[in-house]
Amino acid sequence: MSASDHLIPVVVSNVVEVNPIIKRFEFKHVNGDELPAFSGGAHIVVEMLDDGTKRKNPYSLMSSPFERDQYAISVRRDDTGRGGSKFMHEQVRPGMEMKISAPVNLFSLDLRAKKHLMIAGGIGITPFIAQMAQADKLGVPFELHYAARSVSQAAYMDSLADRFGDHVSCYCDDQGEGVDFETLLSSQPLGTHVYVCGPKGMIERVVETATHLGWPAAHVHFEHFLAPPVGEPFEVHLAKAGIDITVGAEQSLLEAVEASGTPINCMCRGGACGQCETAVVACDGEIMHNDHWLDEEQRASKQLIMPCVSRFRGKRLELDL
Amino acid sequence: MTIQFKDESFRGDFSYANSPSNIPRFPFPFPEDEYMYSTNIEPHHAARAGSPFENAFDVDEHYVAEMKDRALVLAEDPGRCQALPHMETAGWDFVELVMVSKARDYPDLFKLTIDGDRWHWINKPLQIDDTFTFGDSSTLPCHPMEYIGRQVQGDHAILDQRDGNLWLDAGIITAQADWSLDFDVGMNFFEWHAPVPLAHELGVFQRALKFLLTLPQGQPSRRLNWTLTVNPRLDTSPENYPKWGPDRMTVTPENIGEKVHLRVELQTFWRLPRSNAILFPIRTYLMAMNEVVTQPKWARRIHRVMRDLRPELVEYKGLSRYHPILVEWLSQFDDGAPTSPGIFPD
Numbered sequence: 113m114s115a116s117d118h119l120i121p122v123v124v125s126n127v128v129e130v131n132p133i134i135k136r137f138e139f140k141h142v143n144g145d146e147l148p149a150f151s152g153g154a155h156i157v158v159e160m161l162d163d164g165t166k167r168k169n170p171y172s173l174m175s176s177p178f179e180r181d182q183y184a185i186s187v188r189r190d191d192t193g194r195g196g197s198k199f200m201h202e203q204v205r206p207g208m209e210m211k212i213s214a215p216v217n218l219f220s221l222d223l224r225a226k227k228h229l230m231i232a233g234g235i236g237i238t239p240f241i242a243q244m245a246q247a248d249k250l251g252v253p254f255e256l257h258y259a260a261r262s263v264s265q266a267a268y269m270d271s272l273a274d275r276f277g278d279h280v281s282c283y284c285d286d287q288g289e290g291v292d293f294e295t296l297l298s299s300q301p302l303g304t305h306v307y308v309c310g311p312k313g314m315i316e317r318v319v320e321t322a323t324h325l326g327w328p329a330a331h332v333h334f335e336h337f338l339a340p341p342v343g344e345p346f347e348v349h350l351a352k353a354g355i356d357i358t359v360g361a362e363q364s365l366l367e368a369v370e371a372s373g374t375p376i377n378c379m380c381r382g383g384a385c386g387q388c389e390t391a392v393v394a395c396d397g398e399i400m401h402n403d404h405w406l407d408e409e410q411r412a413s414k415q416l417i418m419p420c421v422s423r424f425r426g427k428r429l430e431l432d433l
Numbered sequence: 434m435t436i437q438f439k440d441e442s443f444r445g446d447f448s449y450a451n452s453p454s455n456i457p458r459f460p461f462p463f464p465e466d467e468y469m470y471s472t473n474i475e476p477h478h479a480a481r482a483g484s485p486f487e488n489a490f491d492v493d494e495h496y497v498a499e500m501k502d503r504a505l506v507l508a509e510d511p512g513r514c515q516a517l518p519h520m521e522t523a524g525w526d527f528v529e530l531v532m533v534s535k536a537r538d539y540p541d542l543f544k545l546t547i548d549g550d551r552w553h554w555i556n557k558p559l560q561i562d563d564t565f566t567f568g569d570s571s572t573l574p575c576h577p578m579e580y581i582g583r584q585v586q587g588d589h590a591i592l593d594q595r596d597g598n599l600w601l602d603a604g605i606i607t608a609q610a611d612w613s614l615d616f617d618v619g620m621n622f623f624e625w626h627a628p629v630p631l632a633h634e635l636g637v638f639q640r641a642l643k644f645l646l647t648l649p650q651g652q653p654s655r656r657l658n659w660t661l662t663v664n665p666r667l668d669t670s671p672e673n674y675p676k677w678g679p680d681r682m683t684v685t686p687e688n689i690g691e692k693v694h695l696r697v698e699l700q701t702f703w704r705l706p707r708s709n710a711i712l713f714p715i716r717t718y719l720m721a722m723n724e725v726v727t728q729p730k731w732a733r734r735i736h737r738v739m740r741d742l743r744p745e746l747v748e749y750k751g752l753s754r755y756h757p758i759l760v761e762w763l764s765q766f767d768d769g770a771p772t773s774p775g776i777f778p779d
């Protein structure tokens with residue numbers, strides 16, 4: 113069983129070009145029904161039928177959790193990618209029918225927090241837009257620090273500043289601005305929780321700074337927009353199914369297993385939720401663990417793999433599928 | 434189908450009993466002739482018309498009486514219903530889930546009319562007709578969890594999810610099998626399960642937690658758990674131990690069939706949408722051994738399960754005092770014939 117077995121049929125109600133690299137897509141239920149309620153930080157998995165290839169990418173919901181008649185996501189175009197975001201940018205038009213999963217939240221607000229401190233980099237802004245609507249309605253103090261490469265790429269910066277005023281601080285690299293994490297994190301009231309979503313390096317710096325300043329780990333939350341990395345093609349034997357499959361260079365192991373018709377669980381497709389965890393029966397070679405789920409010990413044991421993002425190089429890989 | 438609600442008691446004269454037609458729909462908890470802990474979780478799909486798995490929240494002939502018993506417990510001990518301050522949103526999620534499900538599944542008993550934030554709720558069996566503003570607790574007589582918890586059979590715990598764990602941060606618990614909300618409130622999944630023997634070593638809890646942390650919205654799961662209770666008493670809480678502990682001394686070979694009850698918990702797991710919390714209903718079904726053995730398959734199987742039960746489980750479930758008498762009594766119904774797989778009667 114996996115979240116993407118229960119898809120919701122939607123119609124694209126609007127496509128908005130936010131800036132040259134980001135588009136916003138709005139969805140309504142095909143029957144006009146209400147969509148499921150959700151909490152800020154949740155994402156949906158969007159199924160894309162691209163000329164015979166089925167792609168499934170997770171995108172954070174940026175619409176208000178209190179709005180049930182439509183959902184909105186924003187997608188950054190990634191020309192080096194395998195094409196999911198390119199498909200969204202080039203093929204998806206208003207009126208088109210698509211399928212999405214129910215919302216899943218792996219990045220929720222800690223509702224005990226006395227204050228929410230949000231740090232966004234680039235497209236990492238999306239989950240915070242929904243979280244701010246939620247925090248605002250619950251009446252809990254929050255503050256957003258939003259950094260972008262350039263003014264022209266800073267999606268929603270102006271509208272967020274208009275809507276939430278002092279709660280929002282903006283920084284653009286091309287203006288020579290940047291967030292001073294040390295000062296920011298050392299000047300927060302007790303009971304504050306910090307949330308960060310953005311490029312890998314930014315997440316690492318925030319987590320390191322917070323740890324260094326003695327923040328409890330439970331008060332530090334982050335989400336990687338991890339895309340399944342591409343690599344060399346490789347062969348895998350699926351022990352239960354008794355078949356050999358080939359994982360293409362631009363395909364994830366999860367996608368290759370799905371394409372073979374072998375059942376496998378999944379949810380986030382981004383190495384975070386743990387659903388796709390699969391036992392390794394035999395491994396002669398090296399597993400490239402790209403997930404955020406397994407710990408060091410589990411990785412070293414070579415007994416588990418997360419097929420949604422991890423790959424293999426070597427002689428033989430046999431999985432318990 | 435209209436349900437005839439029974440006027441009965443779970444204390445004092447213990448007039449509780451199952452009607453003959455209610456017996457075959459009992460959620461018998463043993464799919465095989467032996468029992469051991471496992472991560473026995475399956476999708477909570479609608480299954481088998483007439484069974485307790487048919488609807489999201491099963492309503493049966495004991496509904497009204499159970500709600501009266503809950504009100505008695507809460508009047509004596511308000512500590513049975515507790516919610517930490519951050520659990521209000523989850524309380525509203527619970528209200529929505531129950532009202533929407535019951536109005537859909539039992540339209541002749543419950544009616545919900547939604548007009549924006551204005552909700553109108555009619556609960557015919559309990560004679561409730563209320564209008565309130567969804568999300569505004571000042572428009573309800575009490576906390577949303579308590580309001581709806583008084584209108585749905587079974588205990589309900591609500592688990593907050595954070596730091597890769599679940600936290601027992603709210604609950605309305607008046608019919609529990611010997612555990613205390615007041616003691617467990619604020620604990621995490623491993624802490625509140627600490628007293629359970631054997632299951633930790635089997636990795637049952639590790640696997641169950643991983644599963645629950647990624648439980649998706651709209652795809653609830655369920656499992657069955659069981660114990661035995663002397664007399665059809667719902668409130669077997671540690672707080673009340675002096676009232677029910679001594680009952681175990683009253684079991685004799687003559688009265689065992691009517692005194693000892695199989696107590697089954699239909700536990701379900703629901704991801705709540707606005708709070709990202711998990712709702713954990715623990716719905717208790719009670720059936721006297723005399724009623725169990727009316728189904729030949731169940732009679733044979735329960736004898737085998739009880740006879741071969743691991744001593745650690747006999748001890749943990751508090752059966753030691755009367756376990757040998759029970760096995761002896763049950764043996765008269767077991768002719769050694771094979772039993773069919775699954776829990777439903779033949």
Ligand SMILES: Cc1cc2nc3c(=O)[nH]c(=O)nc-3n(C[C@H](O)[C@H](O)[C@H](O)COP(=O)(O)OP(=O)(O)OC[C@H]3O[C@@H](n4cnc5c(N)ncnc54)[C@H](O)[C@@H]3O)c2cc1C
Nearest residue numbers: 169170171172187188192193194196197238337338339382
């Ligand atoms: C929980 C979650 C939420 C997300 N929310 C959002 C959101 O709100 N908005 C959004 O825009 N995205 C979001 N993402 C990311 C999104 O799901 C996709 O991963 C992203 O759109 C890229 O998809 P793609 O199909 O275009 O490219 P993919 O093929 O999936 O991405 C491939 C990536 O691999 C790298 N790559 C590709 N080819 C090569 C090569 N030859 N050599 C080296 N490296 C290469 C590139 O860095 C590229 O980014 C989210 C991800 C997760 C896990």
Ligand code: HEM
Nearest residue numbers: 470471472473590612625626628629632637641659660713
């Ligand atoms: C998330 C919601 C859950 C809650 C709130 C919960 C709560 C409890 C509590 C309070 C007890 C009694 C412990 C004691 O003796 O004090 C218990 C027992 C137990 N729980 Fe859970 N539990 C949950 C989920 C699960 C799941 C998913 C499993 C899956 C295997 C499980 C397996 C068990 C077992 C095997 C016992 C021992 C029961 C017995 O022998 O009577 N629980 N649980």
Ligand code: FES
Nearest residue numbers: 379381386388420
């Ligand atoms: S699908 Fe979530 S970790 Fe692989």
